[in-house]
Amino acid sequence: MNHFDYVDQQILLQIREDARKPFSQIADDLKISNSLVHQRIKKLKQRGVIAKAEFVVDEKQLGFRTKSYVGIRLREARYAEQVVEGLKKIPEILECNYVSGHYAIFILIFAVDNHHLRKVLYEQVHHIDGVAGTDSFICFDTNFKRPVSLDSLAKKNVYDS
């Protein structure tokens, strides 16, 4: 069994906030050697807990001011796969999920403005064979956005599957 101790948790908390934080500084903070930090991060990577470090880019600053979630209804359920293939070709669509409930597919779109969003939906998404219709949930504001909580992870056995 893989355990997940206090050191792992603290390291995760720190590199999740700042992926470029020097390992030596993390080591100082936690009062451990920097080679231990190195070893633990290596293991976290091996276990698949962390994969890569990304610089977060601000979509708004790049000109994408309209964020919208969109639910997609299909003409028939069996069209799902081919619709996903069609959606993948539209660069404005950043995320695509199969979901339960009223829609078959749920996507996230970033567009320049409402007009651009409308064009993406009407001229591209609606033309994909199998799409019956869409409902848009335009985000006026994102109140908060944060990573998963790591509290209680050091105690719980969350790796047993």
Added chain:
Amino acid sequence: MNHFDYVDQQILLQIREDARKPFSQIADDLKISNSLVHQRIKKLKQRGVIAKAEFVVDEKQLGFRTKSYVGIRLREARYAEQVVEGLKKIPEILECNYVSGHYAIFILIFAVDNHHLRKVLYEQVHHIDGVAGTDSFICFDTNFKRPVSLDSLAKKNVYDS
């Protein structure tokens, strides 16, 4: 006016994929000096295009196997702010947006399993004063997830607001 040239675009493409990629290596790739990479990244930070580097953690590996989008209906629109405050206190809720359309608020939840999700909704979200009801869109699978496209950014004037 802030311009955004080929070098900026290439640097962004690289550090977005790997925030720990050595600047000197980026410089080699682009055949420029490493101090230029350093200068450009500094400017991108000043402009707010990039803010911080994050290590991406795999929620599934940490035991959160149920991802769900949830639309929230309010008893009356004026409850919005206090409902957001209530939602903020629930750690399983990772994102919260004001949206147009059928719901007032749209959230993203990561729970351990369906039972956990149900508990979060029934024992916490539904008890927040102002919440009339919720509709869940449980993600069976995430087909793709990617950052915004940077194509054509070097040409377009996207900083003029």
Added chain:
DNA sequence: GCTGAAACAAGTAGTGT
């Protein structure tokens, strides 16, 4: 606005406990 060199700091690997 960009380069190149020099000083400094961090990452990495091997060894020993």
Added chain:
DNA sequence: ACACTACTTGTTTCAGC
């Protein structure tokens, strides 16, 4: 499993073009 040391590599600054 961890720490220490020596070695390699990257970062940062600044003078000069």
